[in-house]
Amino acid sequence: MLRLAGARLLDERDGQAVRAVLAGDPVASCMVASRVESVGLDPWRLGGEVWGCDPRGLRGGGRLDALCFAGPNMIPLRGKRSALRAFADRALRRRRMCSSMVGPAEQVMGLWAELESEWGPAREVRADQPLMAISGAPRVAADPRVRPVRPEELDRYLPAAVAMFIEEVGIDPRLGDGGAGYRARVAELISAGRAFARFDGDEVVFKAEIGAMSSAVGQIQGVWVHPDRRGQGHAAGGTAAVVERLVTTMGRTASLYVNSYNAPARAVYDRIGFTQVGQYATVLF
Structure with missing residues (x-):
């Protein structure tokens, strides 16, 4: 069985794999996808870094088992416990620069469990925020003055x-x-x-x-x-x-x-x- 390597900084060689993760859940990944689609994976242009974990030995054409954006907000999008621990290890190598962590609840709360002892206490934790979507016409009349x-x-x-x-x-x-x-x-x-x-x-x-x-x-x-x-x-x-x-x-x-x-x-x-x-x-x- 392939094991996860540590978290690493992703670049354009990983672009195909990153975009596959983002496309897998376009609603949950919108905040990160909007940045990556506009400027790619270069940290300077992106205003942050995209980290990934993948099966050891795979890069460039392989799959990503975990993905996290680290910038003004930290946004973990995918990852099981071992990957979240790897993201936490990487985050703890430097001072906290984000003003919040936000994203899918399982990943956010899992990553926070790894970081709380060093980054806590948080000002507030909102553990249950329904993510909602609509792809058709609204059932309520739109205000024409908006x-x-x-x-x-x-x-x-x-x-x-x-x-x-x-x-x-x-x-x-x-x-x-x-x-x-x-x-x-x-x-x-x-x-x-x-x-x-x-x-x-x-x-x-x-x-x-x-x-x-x-x-x-x-x-x-x-x-x-x-x-x-x-x-x-x-x-x-x-x-x-x-x-x-x-x-x-x-x-x-x-x-x-x-x-x-x-x-x-x-x-x-x-x-x-x-x-x-x-x-x-x-x-x-």
Whole structure:
């Protein structure tokens, strides 16, 4: 029986094997696939490293039994216990550089079990996040007033994005650099046509973004409704508008993941027509 070698840095010689893993579960792997499809496996262009474990002695044309992206987020996509231990060994050779671990729950929680003694305690562990997807038309009418945010609307949109981030993640994204990095990220999404909002005057009523987009899947993130306008159907109609844009206009499956305890959000996504296709977990530092 072939045994797994240690985790190693992957490069373009491993491209075929990496893409086979990503294609095997396009919804779960969207965040990594979007990066690899755009820039390949070069760490400098990728903004991180892709690690793999494969049967000893196979490289270049062989299969990968485990895969992990190590960058601003650590995203383990595939791997049994021995592979997760190998990823942990590699991660512990340097200081922690990621702000979170996110991905399929089995891999995230398994890797966290290997790293917790050195990287812990975590600020928060969200062990049960249903991963949901829809590839057809939404069952809820799309809000016609939800549209892509224009670049000149950044300053109107940004306060809502900050409010969403604080509410969802629990920290202010402006800490450390005064918000320059977060502002640049939001501006990038707007320029790419992947930030959506309903404006009433200068007020953002609803917002959402397509945070990652591969050739097959778009992952929706940052769904938020102004606190004074909640309970009026804006979340359903607004999210349906983003789903419609992804599925009908862009020809992709729409996906998102949600905390299991967020019953109102889960009810909205069920009404739209999302179905659960997997389970994610997130560890926040």
